Amino acid sequence: MEAADRTGMAVITPHPPGTGRRRRRVRGSGRRRLRRLAALSTAVGLVAASCAAEPAAGPAPGDDPASELAFAEGRATATTDPTATRDVTATTEPRPRPPTTLPPPIAHGTPEQPFIPLPPTATATAVVTPTGVVLPVVFDRRATTGEASWVALTPCGDARIVSDLEPLGRAHVVLDPGHGGREFGSVGPAGVVEKDLNLAVALAAETMLADAGASVILTRSTDVAMTTGVRAALARTVRPALFVSIHHNGGAPATGDRPGTIVFTKSQSEASTRFGGLFHQALTPGLIEIANAKQEEFRHYAIVFAAHEAAIADYDRSLAARDAALVANGQIAPTATTLPPPAPLEGRERIDGTEVPSTREPVTTTTMPVPDDRTTVVVPDTVPLPSPPDLVRVPEFRWAGSGNAGVRSWLADDGRDLLSVLRRSGDVPAVLVEYLYVTNPVEEALLADPAFVELEARALTVAILRFLSTDDEGTGFVADQVGDQNIGGGGRATDCREPELGLGQTAG
Numbered sequence: 001m002e003a004a005d006r007t008g009m010a011v012i013t014p015h016p017p018g019t020g021r022r023r024r025r026v027r028g029s030g031r032r033r034l035r036r037l038a039a040l041s042t043a044v045g046l047v048a049a050s051c052a053a054e055p056a057a058g059p060a061p062g063d064d065p066a067s068e069l070a071f072a073e074g075r076a077t078a079t080t081d082p083t084a085t086r087d088v089t090a091t092t093e094p095r096p097r098p099p100t101t102l103p104p105p106i107a108h109g110t111p112e113q114p115f116i117p118l119p120p121t122a123t124a125t126a127v128v129t130p131t132g133v134v135l136p137v138v139f140d141r142r143a144t145t146g147e148a149s150w151v152a153l154t155p156c157g158d159a160r161i162v163s164d165l166e167p168l169g170r171a172h173v174v175l176d177p178g179h180g181g182r183e184f185g186s187v188g189p190a191g192v193v194e195k196d197l198n199l200a201v202a203l204a205a206e207t208m209l210a211d212a213g214a215s216v217i218l219t220r221s222t223d224v225a226m227t228t229g230v231r232a233a234l235a236r237t238v239r240p241a242l243f244v245s246i247h248h249n250g251g252a253p254a255t256g257d258r259p260g261t262i263v264f265t266k267s268q269s270e271a272s273t274r275f276g277g278l279f280h281q282a283l284t285p286g287l288i289e290i291a292n293a294k295q296e297e298f299r300h301y302a303i304v305f306a307a308h309e310a311a312i313a314d315y316d317r318s319l320a321a322r323d324a325a326l327v328a329n330g331q332i333a334p335t336a337t338t339l340p341p342p343a344p345l346e347g348r349e350r351i352d353g354t355e356v357p358s359t360r361e362p363v364t365t366t367t368m369p370v371p372d373d374r375t376t377v378v379v380p381d382t383v384p385l386p387s388p389p390d391l392v393r394v395p396e397f398r399w400a401g402s403g404n405a406g407v408r409s410w411l412a413d414d415g416r417d418l419l420s421v422l423r424r425s426g427d428v429p430a431v432l433v434e435y436l437y438v439t440n441p442v443e444e445a446l447l448a449d450p451a452f453v454e455l456e457a458r459a460l461t462v463a464i465l466r467f468l469s470t471d472d473e474g475t476g477f478v479a480d481q482v483g484d485q486n487i488g489g490g491g492r493a494t495d496c497r498e499p500e501l502g503l504g505q506t507a508g
């Protein structure tokens with residue numbers, strides 16, 4: 001499940017790595033300043049989505065302009081000397097002017113060439129740390145300082161000045177494996193962890209897309225934490241043709257015979273909706289094919305199981321008939337031990353793969369001679385005791401969340417996208433996909449299979465190829481979801497722990 005963010009904190013902390021955070025709360029005047037800055041940030045279109053926005057209505061949606069403007073006004077500087085905790089205001093740097101125009105959107109390609117050659121960028125959209133962490137660039141200082149240095153956002157939303165890192169340009173696609181680090185996301189009953197699944201799908205899709213000629217940037221390519229604000233910031237700085245946030249769902253909704261896949265699309269974005277439909281169309285047939293095969297296995301199991309249970313019931317009946325005759329003949333006492341327990345199927349509507357086949361111990365009955373010259377009844381033979389079935393239990397395959405599946409937007413009470421990673425990704429076409437329910441045992445069993453994760457990645461790749469090379473619409477559209485809802489506390493800066501960035505002493 002996607003995460004919500006915390007409210008109201010602007011953080012400007014040029015501090016050497018590893019020396020812990022220094023926070024400064026924005027007081028009354030700060031809120032007025034924030035509103036003014038919010039107006040400015042939309043004007044300059046810069047991205048500084050750190051960790052200050054609620055999932056639903058509230059001030060400063062999407063990004064914390066404070067740090068952005070602070071850098072635009074040159075009040076934050078590089079501290080090349082790690083021990084120098086210079087005051088952010090004491091700077092002699094010339095005031096850089098923030099870029100006013102957004103880079104052009106990435107054009108779509110053709111079936112022959114889905115991924116068009118990317119336009120060069122004068123400024124870096126992101127930088128990569130030595131530990132492989134991608135930091136969205138808030139401001140490229142090369143033009144003003146002549147140095148290879150940038151103001152970038154750390155995974156937990158701190159704005160820092162970094163230098164001598166690998167700069168990135170544009171990309172066709174940004175893939176966002178949800179959660180990471182201490183934020184596990186949903187966890188299955190057998191221990192399959194969502195954050196790992198999301199990353200595995202993203203890495204596999206990245207390879208497939210690259211093989212098809214795409215340039216792809218991942219918000220994370222290792223198990224690190226990152227706020228939703230920073231993920232959205234990367235979408236806005238890179239401005240890909242498409243941003244896909246990858247998730248696997250949790251909870252225990254009612255099950256059914258259709259996959260519970262949900263694609264949340266950015267509202268007011270036809271491109272996002274279209275991609276959502278293409279994703280649904282690319283994934284669903286493969287899932288249904290697998291479910292049919294699993295159901296076939298289950299049907300076979302159920303038939304063998306039912307046959308065994310019926311044989312047990314036959315045996316029980318024949319034993320009861322024999323004992324009744326022996327009792328009638330006075331050959332055995334009418335004690336309770338002769339009446340076997342009911343067969344498990346009795347009283348059960350259906351087999352669902354969770355039951356245990358019935359077993360019976362062979363019965364050795366000592367019969368006495370007929371006590372007197374009464375007329376005896378014929379003692380019927382029992383049917384052979386059924387041997388335990390050679391049966392591997394196969395659970396019935398039912399999808400969780402069937403009734404809730406589909407492609408739709410989720411609007412907060414204020415009419416904006418409730419999911420902050422969609423609300424805050426600017427005008428970039430963006431979706432958040434909830435593939436399946438890792439908390440549903442039969443789906444978790446699928447997800448534990450690397451070949452299935454490969455299938456998920458392939459469906460994503462096929463959908464992206466079609467999105468960028470055709471005008472096809474796709475399937476699975478349902479009515480929008482409307483209304484605030486507490487979707488858990490993930491993705492907030494408050495819970496975020498900065499991963500090792502490997503910046504050593506250079507970062508500010």
Ligand SMILES: [Zn+2]
Pocket residue numbers: 001002178179185186194246247248249
């Ligand atoms: Zn999730």
